[in-house]
Amino acid sequence: MPNGNWILGDLFLKDYGHEGSIKKLWEMRWMFPCKLGVYPFHDGKFEDFEPIFSHLISKDINDPFSDKYTSSFLPTARSLAKQAQDLESSDKEQAKKMYLRANAVYRLSRFPYIDTELKKTAFEEQKTAYLRGAALWDVPVTETIIAHKYASNNDGDKIPLYIRKPPGKGPFPTVLLITGLDGHRPDNTERTTEHLSRGWATVICDIPGTTVDCPANRRDPLSPDRLFSSILDWIRDEQELDETKVVAWGLSAGGYYAIRLAHTHREMLKGAIGHGAGTHHYIGREWLEQVHRHEYPFGLERAYVGKYGYADWKEMLERCQDEFSLVSGKGEGVAVVGDGMKSCRLLLINGVLDGCMPMEDSVLLSEYGTPKELRMVQGRAHMGYPEANSFVYPWMESIMNA
Numbered sequence: 001m002p003n004g005n006w007i008l009g010d011l012f013l014k015d016y017g018h019e020g021s022i023k024k025l026w027e028m029r030w031m032f033p034c035k036l037g038v039y040p041f042h043d044g045k046f047e048d049f050e051p052i053f054s055h056l057i058s059k060d061i062n063d064p065f066s067d068k069y070t071s072s073f074l075p076t077a078r079s080l081a082k083q084a085q086d087l088e089s090s091d092k093e094q095a096k097k098m099y100l101r102a103n104a105v106y107r108l109s110r111f112p113y114i115d116t117e118l119k120k121t122a123f124e125e126q127k128t129a130y131l132r133g134a135a136l137w138d139v140p141v142t143e144t145i146i147a148h149k150y151a152s153n154n155d156g157d158k159i160p161l162y163i164r165k166p167p168g169k170g171p172f173p174t175v176l177l178i179t180g181l182d183g184h185r186p187d188n189t190e191r192t193t194e195h196l197s198r199g200w201a202t203v204i205c206d207i208p209g210t211t212v213d214c215p216a217n218r219r220d221p222l223s224p225d226r227l228f229s230s231i232l233d234w235i236r237d238e239q240e241l242d243e244t245k246v247v248a249w250g251l252s253a254g255g256y257y258a259i260r261l262a263h264t265h266r267e268m269l270k271g272a273i274g275h276g277a278g279t280h281h282y283i284g285r286e287w288l289e290q291v292h293r294h295e296y297p298f299g300l301e302r303a304y305v306g307k308y309g310y311a312d313w314k315e316m317l318e319r320c321q322d323e324f325s326l327v328s329g330k331g332e333g334v335a336v337v338g339d340g341m342k343s344c345r346l347l348l349i350n351g352v353l354d355g356c357m358p359m360e361d362s363v364l365l366s367e368y369g370t371p372k373e374l375r376m377v378q379g380r381a382h383m384g385y386p387e388a389n390s391f392v393y394p395w396m397e398s399i400m401n402a
Helices: 009-013 022-036 046-058 067-087 092-109 117-134 189-197 223-237 253-264 285-291 301-308 313-324 360-367 389-400
Strands: 142-147 158-164 172-178 201-205 241-251 271-275 345-351 373-377
Touching (some): 022 046, 067 117, 142 223, 172 189, 172 223, 189 201, 201 223, 241 253, 345 360, 345 389, 360 373
Parallel strands (some): 172 241
Antiparallel strands (some): 158 201
């Protein structure tokens, strides 16, 4: 906080020790989740990743934005995708698994942010492999490209969405899943499967400034309002989707947009979830000057500058909070929270020890507008995993079944 007293306490100034070293990152933070097959290695296999990281370490490749980093993953990803394709006619079950393994390796190749030509290529290949594999599932994920009918101020005119719907005609309760800074549409198999088990459809969109697929103008803090107007209108017109039971779930950086959406489009939603969300402090100078030392695997400077469209880190520090804060943004219509706008039911959930998005950004919302619902997980970092979903899904069920 401005007086230096953050809920993180001493951890606010703690250096987690892996910055700038792929060896330390792998050994201190990533090897364990890789063995477990959890974020960011979900759908993947340790046997695919260990040789890649051994290569990165032996060659002293520490810059995740370099072509050397990205190209270290691509031979494995492409080999897995080719093996999957060859298995499609003879062993469909094995082909599905191999496509998911390829998807996981592609994901890490374009970490943490897609702003090089090679990372853009990796992302396109990832989407191709993912959708080809998903087409083999009993209930597939499909891509739908809709018109951005409210586009203006340099927005693009098309919105690519991933859709997964239960069998039958519906209409189905629908989760609008809003992705984050490094997790995109092909990275949500487990969530869509959980939704299917509850009879829900899923519509997945990327957020402004993260992929070439999101048409919203990254420099315009009001562009997400237009984006979601187009998406929610499309959901309304889809007979298989229940427009009266739509819950928006924003993940990490996507949580900011779910919170904004809960205010600007409250009458079109049953509820919204800001999961690991930033609202105000996360783009303030004091927080940003320390965030590179925290638990995120790589420095966030380049990714944030690219996402918000600033010229450099200095401009980001000087302008971002004034332009994008939901509490104190100075442009007309930006501070939907600070202006006291009402919201739909809004769940805020995170780990108390989050070093990416401060817990203060969730607590702050309790001071404005409609009462909010809050669940913080003690002893956990960004997103509050692994316990967080055990609170999210019952809350969503209560919304959908109301």
